[in-house]
Amino acid sequence: MTLIVGCSNTSNKGREILEPPIAESLDKKEVLVERYWGGFDFSDSLALIDPEKAEQRLSNFLSALAHSPMYNQKLEFVGLLDKVSGKMNALKFLDDKIPFYLNNPESPFFNNELFGSYLKASLESGSNPAKQKKSKEILLNLVSKNSIGEIAKDFDFQEPNGERKNLFDFKGEYTLLFFYDPACSHCEETVRDLKGNKEFNQFLIDRNINFALINPWGNFEKWIDFQANLNSSWINGIDVQENIIKNGFYYLQAAPSIYLLDKDKKVLLKNTDIKTSVNYIISGR
Template sequence: MKHLVHFIPLVVLLAIAASCSGKSNKKAATLPEFQPASVPAPVVSAEEAFKYRIVHYWDKFPFDDIRSVRQEGYAEKAFADFVGLLLAADAPLAREGIRQMVSRMNTSLAADSIQKQVLVKFNDMAEHFFYHPNSPYRNEELYLPVLEHMVSSPLPDTLEKARAVYLLELAHKNRPGSPATDFHFIAALKNLPHIPEHTVPKTLYSLTSPFILVYFLHPDCSSCKESTRELLASELITYLVQEKQLTILTIYPEEDPESWLNYLPNLPSNWLHAWNPNSEIRSENLYDLNAIPSLYLLDNAKKVLVKDALSVKQIEGILRDKAHFL
């Protein structure tokens, strides 16, 4: 849904970097191509073999060899192939695969300086694949174990782990199953470029419909326009809005509402449009707005059902599962 910049796999980036590096960087010895652990003979079923490949993928990775993170493309290719396996796994198995990777990193017998470089490298790769707003593999739940390890490790110094600390704080906010963070907003008069005088700010928790879709947008965002079209094209979402079972709350999170007010006529009149007058959402990092648009689906109790949805189809799937009246 987000197209702010093009996502370029790390393997491609490393290949470009390698082509530009001087011959003086050649090493006398390089590691052979990484080969994950083979599935042992006692494992016969395809399901168990696949599970074994994920859980034991990193068993033979040379975490204690500095060349594993310095040799061009070595770690990147191993990580990219691992992510490819995770795409075919269910959520619990994928998370277990990540946990096993972190565990292997943590049990390395290498010197602290090597362990730190390995940790920083794997954290960077995990962020690139699982957190980059335009990554097709974006998955905060898979990034969390790596982030937590990066933050808890005594090896990186305060400056080196500053970004990880910040991202971990955001990741822990508004997680699926947890209560959404409340915020104030001032609503416009339907989709007209006007805010009534003496408007009293409302809060997210004042909304009472069975489902609420919080839609952070910006007038200059082309991806927001595409997301709006996809939402309007959804028969299920249109039906739920018409039946007042779903409130779509669009939020402009910036301070200056002028451009937003001018943009309002382009938005559906049966959605609720508002802005955050004191910019508390941005200034207090109430929500992770890594990129715009960002959509959060909540239930009537304001429990988060979907955080920063990957697609409208994902929202539709949860609504069909939760809306038992359909």
């Protein structure tokens, strides 16, 4: 899984993330929770705080789970939660580490879909105090916005010439939706690299792809100054009223945040990167 962000508002600075292993081929019938957690003693408090024991197992488990069928992911989390039922230290470990790995834009495991599966399994387990349950319900609502397979939420924006358009005005075979912040140095670097990439820009033309760069965070003056970084053939807009953010149309945890949509604006990839999006289109998946 590729790290896709540069500018984010996380509070995880200084915390170590154990890198995911190389993806292994998986038997679809295999129960991953048994493969990675079988024989582990969740009542062993020392093992839970040892990165080489519990956290390494969790890293391996999440990496494998990300490559398993989506319909199976919640069931695996249900199995894991069953194993820690009644063990408060183990539950605390999961509730701390899983969001850190799956809901952290700076993590190579960052995956809203997989994190949503964990939240659903956790809420169904009945193991959450009332306050924690409410917090998870709110978070589940956020990470479930514009999920893969759903039609993306429409929104309107203003182009540099003052004309107003909306997402569903785009008529290409694909829309590569690139939410950016003009004050984000990583966004600026990424956009400059893409502008100078002739192969990428020809690919957009050949495959009839709308490359839509949208600034949902306002800051009109910086957005105007940012125009010099952009290719004139790209779609460029700003949500002047910041409705995307204020109304929660999209759960944008970092800049840039990238979505790949099909011609009907169905979400194909979420919180992805340019390379993965290009490979997706080439493979025709």
